[in-house]
Amino acid sequence: MHTTMIDRDEAIALLSGQIPAEGLMREAASLRDEGHGRTVTYSRKVFVPITTMCRDTCSYCTFVQPPGAGGQYLSPDDVLAIVKAGDEMDCTEALLTLGDKPEVKWHQARSFLAQHGCETTIDYVVQMSELIRSESRLFPHANPGIMTADDIVRLRPTNVSMGLMLENISDRLTEPGMPHHNCPDKVPAVRVETITEAGVHKVPFTSGILVGIGETIGEVVDSLFSLADLQRGHGHIQEFIIQNFRAKADTRMRFSPEPAIPYFVRVVALARVILGAEANVQVPPNLTEDFSIYLDAGINDWGGVSPLTIDWVNPEAPWPALDKLEAVTNAAGFTLMPRLPVYPEFIDSTWIDEDLFPHVVDRVTDAGYAVLPNGAGTP
Ligand code: SF4
Numbered sequence: 227m228h229t230t231m232i233d234r235d236e237a238i239a240l241l242s243g244q245i246p247a248e249g250l251m252r253e254a255a256s257l258r259d260e261g262h263g264r265t266v267t268y269s270r271k272v273f274v275p276i277t278t279m280c281r282d283t284c285s286y287c288t289f290v291q292p293p294g295a296g297g298q299y300l301s302p303d304d305v306l307a308i309v310k311a312g313d314e315m316d317c318t319e320a321l322l323t324l325g326d327k328p329e330v331k332w333h334q335a336r337s338f339l340a341q342h343g344c345e346t347t348i349d350y351v352v353q354m355s356e357l358i359r360s361e362s363r364l365f366p367h368a369n370p371g372i373m374t375a376d377d378i379v380r381l382r383p384t385n386v387s388m389g390l391m392l393e394n395i396s397d398r399l400t401e402p403g404m405p406h407h408n409c410p411d412k413v414p415a416v417r418v419e420t421i422t423e424a425g426v427h428k429v430p431f432t433s434g435i436l437v438g439i440g441e442t443i444g445e446v447v448d449s450l451f452s453l454a455d456l457q458r459g460h461g462h463i464q465e466f467i468i469q470n471f472r473a474k475a476d477t478r479m480r481f482s483p484e485p486a487i488p489y490f491v492r493v494v495a496l497a498r499v500i501l502g503a504e505a506n507v508q509v510p511p512n513l514t515e516d517f518s519i520y521l522d523a524g525i526n527d528w529g530g531v532s533p534l535t536i537d538w539v540n541p542e543a544p545w546p547a548l549d550k551l552e553a554v555t556n557a558a559g560f561t562l563m564p565r566l567p568v569y570p571e572f573i574d575s576t577w578i579d580e581d582l583f584p585h586v587v588d589r590v591t592d593a594g595y596a597v598l599p600n601g602a603g604t605p
Contacts, residue, residue: 254495254524261503271319272312280325326371367567389432425460434467438485498524570594
């Protein structure tokens with residue numbers, strides 16, 4: 227297990243610019259090369275917004291709408307239409323992203339769920355995951371918000387991996403006037419509990435931080451060390467997403483400054499140094515114009531990229547075309563390889579449900595990369 231050689235004070239000094247960042251960048255890139263060579267991965271996905279209703283009201287979120295303003299659930303037919311179109315385009319991931327527990331807040335949500343024989347949104351996610359597995363070749367990766375141990379156990383037979391962003395470890399962001407005020411699912415301890423339960427139940431898990439939502443530099447550093455601690459516990463965090471906040475026109479944070487790119491690049495490099503050579507570190511390529519800069523900061527993954535559906539969480543930011551993603555990656559001296567939602571090193575019967583495992587093996591190369599009809603490694 228990687229032991230970080232950097233302490234909190236040094237990390238804060240690096241992020242605040244008191245120490246020049248050149249050494250940090252070199253170390254981050256060198257750790258990435260040590261752990262992953264010159265291979266950068268992505269997952270060919272479709273985005274399936276199971277519901278755009280939520281009980282929370284994060285002040286930067288544009289994904290969620292109340293029922294009267296368009297908030298709704300996708301019907302089983304809607305879900306099938308998306309995944310079948312994705313299947314035809316050789317996508318391998320069905321990313322199930324949704325608001326958290328809308329049934330607690332909205333009678334329209336309870337009514338939709340009852341019509342489909344469900345009490346909770348998680349029941350419906352289980353049902354839709356089973357539908358996707360039975361009707362397509364895609365592998366679900368559920369991001370349904372807070373999950374109990376029982377929720378995780380029920381999703382595991384159909385989901386090769388799951389995810390929940392930590393976002394930030396600071397309770398301060400839930401105080402009045404802060405972005406997570408009145409958002410019960412954004413209480414850090416509750417999120418830590420879900421991430422931990424995923425480890426207990428052997429689920430390859432995706433987590434990460436959101437940078438620029440009003441946190442201090444110290445809180446960014448503490449969040450990265452918290453993720454490292456969680457990983458030390460169960461070794462199940464297959465991917466660490468480092469995501470930059472983008473201000474959206476129709477949100478309460480529309481005038482909030484976005485993190486400056488040079489600062490955010492240092493956060494990414496620091497994440498690599500704290501999380502270690504073997505960690506899979508990802509930055510979404512659609513939230514920065516010149517996204518190749520993150521390759522210099524030690525990332526080894528671009529996350530899910532869709533040739534078909536929009537990024538519902540950042541609808542103003544289209545994903546780069548896959549040929550552009552490959553060209554940019556190659557130009558920086560790397561090879562782009564497709565992966566499933568589950569990373570190659572987690573394709574193992576201890577990490578994947580025993581009935582699902584053979585289907586996963588069928589769709590990957592010996593090295594664990596996704597097999598695409600036009601050859602692995604080419605979009
Ligand atoms: S919990 Fe997620 S979906 Fe709900 S308001 Fe917050 S960011 Fe949006």
